Amino acid sequence: MNKLVSSIAQQNPIKWFRKIRGFRLVYTPLLAIVIFTAVMGVILGTLQLQEKHQQEAAIFRELSFAKQRIQLRMINNSETLSAISRDYVSGYDQVKIKESAVDQAIHMVASNHEIAKVIWLSPSRQIQWQVPAVNTKKEALDRYQSTPDVEKALQRTVNLSLETNRPAFSQFIPLESNSENTGSKDVRNVFWEVIPNPGADNSNGIFAVLYTTQGLLGMIPSELKAMYRFTLIADEEKVIAISSDKNTPRRALSNQTTLDMGAFSPNLTLRIDSYPPPTNVTFRMLIAVTLGLSAFVIWSLWSVLKQMQVRQEAEANLRKETSFRNAMENSTPVGIRAHDMEKRITYVNRAFCEMTGWSSEELMGLAPPFEFWPDSRKDELSEKMNEAFLSSFSSENKIGIEGMIVRRDGAQIHTRTFISPLINEKGIQTGWVASLIDISEPKKIREELVASQDRFVTVMEGLDAAVSVVSIDKGELLFANRFYREHFGEGATGHFQLAGGEPEQNSMRELGEELNDFDQTIPPSYLLQEAESEEIELPGVTNTWYEVRRRFIPWVDGHLAQILIATDITERKHADDISRQQDERMQFTSRLTTMGEMASSLAHELNQPLSAISNYCMGVVKRLQGYSDPAIEKDILPALEKASEQAHRAATIIQRIRGFVKRSEPQRQSTDIALIINDAVGLVEIEAHRQRLSITSNVATDLPMVELDPVLILQVLVNLLKNALDSVRDVYPLSSRWSAPPVTISADLDTGSFPATLRIQVTDAGSGIPENIIERMYEPFFSTKNDGMGMGLNICRSIVESHHGRLWAKNHMDAEHTKMIGCTFTILLPIDSPDSERAIANA
Structure with a gap:
């Protein structure tokens, strides 16, 4: 058998080779099917084992x-x-x-x-x-x-x-x-x-x-x-x-x-x-494997047939292409050379030999650095060539690399080299192909233009002012420096905004149309005309001011253009505003100082009559206690005691306000916030009933005792409740106040932060607070009431902040978010006093 095979191979070796290649192409799909089946079996076993582990x-x-x-x-x-x-x-x-x-x-x-x-x-x-x-x-x-x-x-x-x-x-x-x-x-x-x-x-x-x-x-x-x-x-x-x-x-x-x-x-x-549920995963997997194998076999046979046809056509095309490439390489003025994977030259065309003055026999086999490179730049050109070989697949190689060739007669030629990988019929890279173009003359012209452009750009880009040039007839932006591009973009919109907006743009267009109607040179009066320096604030941009100068100039194409120079003077404007604000703050400080002195004087003057009222009331109480009249004990004595208590509380409030003016700490004590809320509601209910309004309180149970100044916190709650009643009264007229929702005051624990804090909220159904007022309502002497002094909310916030708490307001909107239907003032007070926290921290 071996002798027969050897004899057939000797008689027709080409036919025998084709038969061997045909057997290889036929058995390739079978081998793929076997491998695929084995892999699927491993996958099925792995999936079954994994499923068992998951069930366990x-x-x-x-x-x-x-x-x-x-x-x-x-x-x-x-x-x-x-x-x-x-x-x-x-x-x-x-x-x-x-x-x-x-x-x-x-x-x-x-x-x-x-x-x-x-x-x-x-x-x-x-x-x-x-x-x-x-x-x-x-x-x-x-x-x-x-x-x-x-x-x-x-x-x-x-x-x-x-x-x-x-x-x-x-x-x-x-x-x-x-x-x-x-x-x-x-x-x-x-x-x-x-x-x-x-x-x-x-x-x-x-x-x-x-x-x-x-x-x-x-x-x-x-x-x-x-x-x-x-x-x-x-x-x-x-x-x-x-x-x-x-x-x-x-x-x-x-x-x-x-x-x-x-x-x-x-x-x-x-x-x-x-109780494992019945499943047919194995049966479905077998069906999928069978269909997959069938599809794979059909695709493999079809691929073999198409590949044989493609190869036959490729052989014929390759012969034609080889002849065409040889003719093209010999006729092109572009120098071409090829390198192997060790970077040695393996091919040069006739144009490259003429460019260097070396013959193809002398150039074949040379490795970098080449003899036709200048001695002073061999290291540089070798590094560029290595980088080009490594990046030959990237898009950066499309621009080529600049180099230099020294002819045998000593003349230097500037070149631009483009390198591409050389791929064989198996898709494997076997080297590189480099094409060289003589760029000596274009390079000289380009260097002169670049030097001139660099000087101009350096000066214009270094300015801290916006410089722009706009065509008169077309209204297009012809030039803009760095400052202009950063602040106004790439269009001419910023130029016209600085020049005066749409009227200026229309006038420039009319001027361009007049110049196009007359065949004459540009009047010198237009070139000498210069506008006065003016300060402009751009529309839609707050606190941005520019000092603008503009004039008409002839552009490089002979047409008339307008140049504009705009300098940013925002800092100067801001400095003027800050100076004016400082003067206003000094006036506020003077008024606050005067008010502090008035508060101290009023506290001193009012303490004495309040003490006298309290003493007189208590004296009358002691005198009346000796009488056994039931009416006196039931009506008169409690009223006198309450009058004395209110006089004492008024003196205490005045004393606390005086302490705040002197920046003293509030006098804290362990207090039940429910009692303070009940007192505040009792004090304001009289005014609420007089206005036909109502107040409801909602205090959570089991609230802890809080370290605070009860008198000052009571004053804050009374002030907030009165403001809420005023807001509801302004919305509901007297005839319809029976349907007005009550003013609500609530107290609970805010556990959204750590540590938890005491939260007190006063909610009304009034008209809310406008956004422009909610930002200024805590300022001293700012009030929306005709008879208000503008110190109520300022003092309330000062009292809350002295307790290391927070006070803010939030409006309520209707379902369509178009109308405000009330407001809520929220107070957050720490449960633990700052003294206990400092003691714990020191411990």
Whole structure:
């Protein structure tokens, strides 16, 4: 056979080679199919193994969840009974305590299906009472509860619990019945739990609970029991409870764990078995693999046929292209040379030989640095060439690299080289092809133009003013420096804005049309005309000012253009504004100083008459206390005491305001904020009723005591409530105030920040506060009322901030967000005083 093959190969080697290549093309798809099948088998096995691991992890997670649920329920039951026992033992009124304990036990049995019965045993271990007293739903427990096994198990558990003073469990007790209707799966196995009284005082009695094993499985959610079967197993693999009688398939997964319910609980194991749903993943995967293999075979055969046709056409085209390229390379004036992967020259055309003065034989095999490079630039040109070879695939190579060639006669030629990778028919790079163009003359002209342009651009770009030139006839931007582009963009819009806007643009167009109508040179008067320097603020840009100068000039194309120079003078304008604002602040400071002096004088002058009023009132009270008239004790004495108290409070308020003027700290004390709110509402309610309005308060319960100055905070709340009443009064006329919503004051804890703060809010349904006023309403002497001094909200904010708190206002909008329907003032006060915080920080 080997001789026959060798003889055929010797007679027609080309035909034999084609047959070998044909066999290779035929067997390639078969090999691909085999590899593809093996890979798919590995993938299927991996997916199946991964699915099994995920199912095992899910079973373990659900088993752990069920175990924790049962243990937590048992612990919760024990703690609940311990609490009931503690209250039952420590109570004085045994009748009421017993009724409460029985009610709690009834509620516990009703809400916990695993509990069959709760028993209270006397010190002599006799049943004093039990829940339920008459069992209707679980009659099997009542019938078998008095069996010897159940009673013995109860006695042993009680002894164990009393000896250890800890909850104890009995062993599992199977219930048997001679009747088919008395037995029930729910109560087939039971066990006792005895819970001693806290503090080891069991002289008054002890609790015992009868659990059903099937009830333990009832603690597991029904969703899990629908997906898995749960089983309780005692010692020696004895099944004492099961969630379902449905059998699990052979391929079902299972897991189990020990269920520990206490220190003396019996050995109990919780087992889980899965019900895996039926699936046809394997069948579908087989179908997908079959279809994929079939498609792959068809595509492979079609590719082989097309490839053979393409190769035959490529061979013919390659011969034609080779002839064409040879003719083109010999006729082109562009020098071409080729390099191999070691950068040696492997080919040069005739133009390159003429460009260097070297023959092709002399150039073949040369490696960089080449002999036709200048000696002073060989290192530079070698580095450029290496970089070009590395980046020959990128778009940066399209611009080429500049170089230099020294002819044999010593003449230097500036060149631009373009390099491309040389790829063979297999798609593998075998070298590079470089094309060179003589750029000596264009380079000289370009360098002169670049030098002139650089001088001009350097001067214009360095100016700190906007310079722009606009065509008169077309209105196009002809030139703009850096400052103009950064501030006005690339268009001519900024030029016309600086020049005066649309009128200036229209006048320039009319001037261009007049010049086009007359065939004459540009009048010199236009070139000499220059506008006065003017200051312009751009429309739509606040606080941006420019000093603008403009004139007409002839442009490089002979047409008339307008040049404009704009200098930014915003800083100078801002300096003038700051100086004016400083003068206004000095005036405000002077008024505040005068007001502080007036406040100190008023405080001093008013304290004496207020003290006298308080003393006179208290003196009259003492004089009237000797009379036994009921009318005096009921009406006159309380009124005089309240008058004295209000006089004292007014003096205290004045004293606090005087302290604020002197920048003194508020006098804090532990205060109930509910009392302050009630006082504020009581003081303002008289005015509210007079205006036919109402006030409601909503104070959260169990608010902590807060360290604050009660008098100053009361003054703040009174001021805010009065402002809210004024806002509602302005919206609702007197005839319709019966329908006005009440002003609401509320207090609660703001837990959105840490630490929590006390939040007080005053809400009204008035017209809200305009945005331009809400920014200035805390300024001194600013008021929207005709008779207001503008110090109310300023003092309120000062009081709140002196308590290290915050005060702000927020408007309420209607559903369409078109109209304000009220406002809310919010106060945040720290619960802990700053002194305690500093003490904690220092500690």
